[in-house]
Amino acid sequence: MNDGPVQNARIYYFSGTGNAQWISQWMAASMQVHGTTVQLENIDKLRAQSNQTGPADLIGICAPTHGFNFPPVVLRFVMNFPQGKKQKVFICNTRAGMKAGRIFLPGLSGIALLLTALIMCLKGYRIVGLRPFDMPSNWISIHPGLKEKVARSIMLRCKTKAESFAQKMVSGKKDFRALYDIVQDLLIAPISLGYYMIGRFIFAKSFYADQHCTNCGLCIKNCPVNAIQMVEQRPYWTYQCESCMRCMNTCPERAIQTAHGFVFGVFYLVMVLFLNQLWAWLLQLNNLQLNQLIHHNWLRFTIESVVVLFFLLLAYRIMHSLLRFKWFEQLIRLTSLTSYRFWRRFYGKKYRFAPTTRDQQESVSG
Numbered sequence: 362m363n364d365g366p367v368q369n370a371r372i373y374y375f376s377g378t379g380n381a382q383w384i385s386q387w388m389a390a391s392m393q394v395h396g397t398t399v400q401l402e403n404i405d406k407l408r409a410q411s412n413q414t415g416p417a418d419l420i421g422i423c424a425p426t427h428g429f430n431f432p433p434v435v436l437r438f439v440m441n442f443p444q445g446k447k448q449k450v451f452i453c454n455t456r457a458g459m460k461a462g463r464i465f466l467p468g469l470s471g472i473a474l475l476l477t478a479l480i481m482c483l484k485g486y487r488i489v490g491l492r493p494f495d496m497p498s499n500w501i502s503i504h505p506g507l508k509e510k511v512a513r514s515i516m517l518r519c520k521t522k523a524e525s526f527a528q529k530m531v532s533g534k535k536d537f538r539a540l541y542d543i544v545q546d547l548l549i550a551p552i553s554l555g556y557y558m559i560g561r562f563i564f565a566k567s568f569y570a571d572q573h574c575t576n577c578g579l580c581i582k583n584c585p586v587n588a589i590q591m592v593e594q595r596p597y598w599t600y601q602c603e604s605c606m607r608c609m610n611t612c613p614e615r616a617i618q619t620a621h622g623f624v625f626g627v628f629y630l631v632m633v634l635f636l637n638q639l640w641a642w643l644l645q646l647n648n649l650q651l652n653q654l655i656h657h658n659w660l661r662f663t664i665e666s667v668v669v670l671f672f673l674l675l676a677y678r679i680m681h682s683l684l685r686f687k688w689f690e691q692l693i694r695l696t697s698l699t700s701y702r703f704w705r706r707f708y709g710k711k712y713r714f715a716p717t718t719r720d721q722q723e724s725v726s727g
C-alpha cells in the first residue's frame with residue numbers, strides 16, 4: 362500500500378446546479394498543480410454510457426446532500442461500484458451553506474458521507490478523507506435563492522478549503538473533518554430515511570411549468586435522471602425526479618415553479634377532510650387493539666405520510682391537466698412562492714472562477 366504522493370486520481374461527481382462540480386474542479390486543479398494526473402467523471406454521463414470506472418491510485422466521490430443523504434442516483438452509482446483492492450477513496454458532499462451578516466452557516470450532512478463510506482469499505486476500499494463543503498444552498502423550493510454577492514463569497518471560501526483538502530489527499534495524508542459533526546449527523550439519520558421513503562416524492566410532485574413555458578425542452582434534455590416528460594404539451598415531473606433543482610435554476614424563461622399552495626392545499630384537505638375523520642371514526646369503534654395502534658405515533662405518522670403521498674400523486678396528475686385553463690394556472694402560480702421576483706434563482710454554474718485547464722472548462726459544459 363502506497364501512502365506517498367498520488368500519481369493519478371479519478372474524481373466522480375454528480376451535481377444538480379454546479380456546486381459539487383465546482384468543488385470537484387477546484388480539487389482537480391489543485392491536484393494537477395502538484396503533478397497528479399486527474400480524471401473528472403460526471404456520474405450523469407457515466408450512467409448513460411454504462412462505463413463506470415477506470416484504474417486510479419486515488420478515487421474521489423463528490424455530490425450534493427439531499428435530505429441528509431446522497432441523492433438516490435449517487436447511492437445507486439456507489440452501490441454498483443466494482444469491488445476494490447484497498448485503493449484509497451475520499452468522499453465529499455456539498456451542503457446548504459448560508460450567510461447571516463458576516464457569519465457563515467453550515468448545512469447538515471446526515472448520513473451522506475457515513476453511508477457511502479460504509480458501502481465503499483464493504484467493497485474493499487480504504488477511506489482516507491471525508492469532507493463536507495458548505496456551498497451556497499440551491500434548495501429554492503424551500504427558501505429564496507441567495508443573492509449573487511453572498512453566493513460568491515460562500516463559494517470563494519469553499520474554494521480555498523477544497524484546494525487544501527485536495528493537496529492533503531494527493532500527498533498521502535488523511536482528513537476526516539466530517540467526523541466532527543458525527544453526533545448531529547447520527548441524530549438526524551431517521552429524517553434521512555423519511556426523506557428517502559416519502560419526502561423526495563412530495564418534492565418531485567411540486568414542480569410545474571407555468572404559462573411562460575415555451576416548450577423548448579431544455580428541462581427534459583438536461584434532467585440528469587430523465588424524470589421530466591412532455592405530457593399534454595407541458596413538462597410533467599414523474600416520481601423519479603430527485604429535486605436536484607437543475608431544471609428550475611436553468612429554465613431560460615424562469616417558468617418552472619414549486620407549487621407551494623397546491624402541495625399545502627392537498628396536505629390540508631387530506632389531513633382535515635379524510636385522515637382526521639378516519640381516525641375519529643376508528644376510535645369510535647372502541648376496539649382496544651385498534652386504539653393502541655392509532656396512538657402509536659410512528660405508525661400513525663407513516664400511514665398519514667403514505668396516504669398524503671397517494672393523494673398528492675393523484676392530485677398532481679389532475680393539476681397538470683387543469684393547468685391548461687388560464688384561471689387555474691393563475692391560481693396555482695399566485696400561490697407559488699418561486700414565481701415572485703424576490704424569491705430569486707440559484708445559478709450555480711454561471712459563476713466564473715477561472716478554471717485552470719481547457720479540459721476542465723470543457724467538462725463544465727459537459
Ligand SMILES: Cc1cc2nc3c(=O)[nH]c(=O)nc-3n(C[C@H](O)[C@H](O)[C@H](O)COP(=O)(O)O)c2cc1C
Nearest residue numbers: 377378379380381425426428429456457468469499
Ligand atoms: C432536494 C434537496 C435537498 C437538500 N438537502 C440538504 C440537506 O439535507 N442538507 C444540506 O446541508 N443541504 C441540503 N440541500 C442543499 C444542497 O445539498 C446544496 O445546495 C448543494 O451544494 C447543491 O449542490 P449541487 O449544486 O452540486 O447540486 C438540499 C438541496 C436540495 C435541492
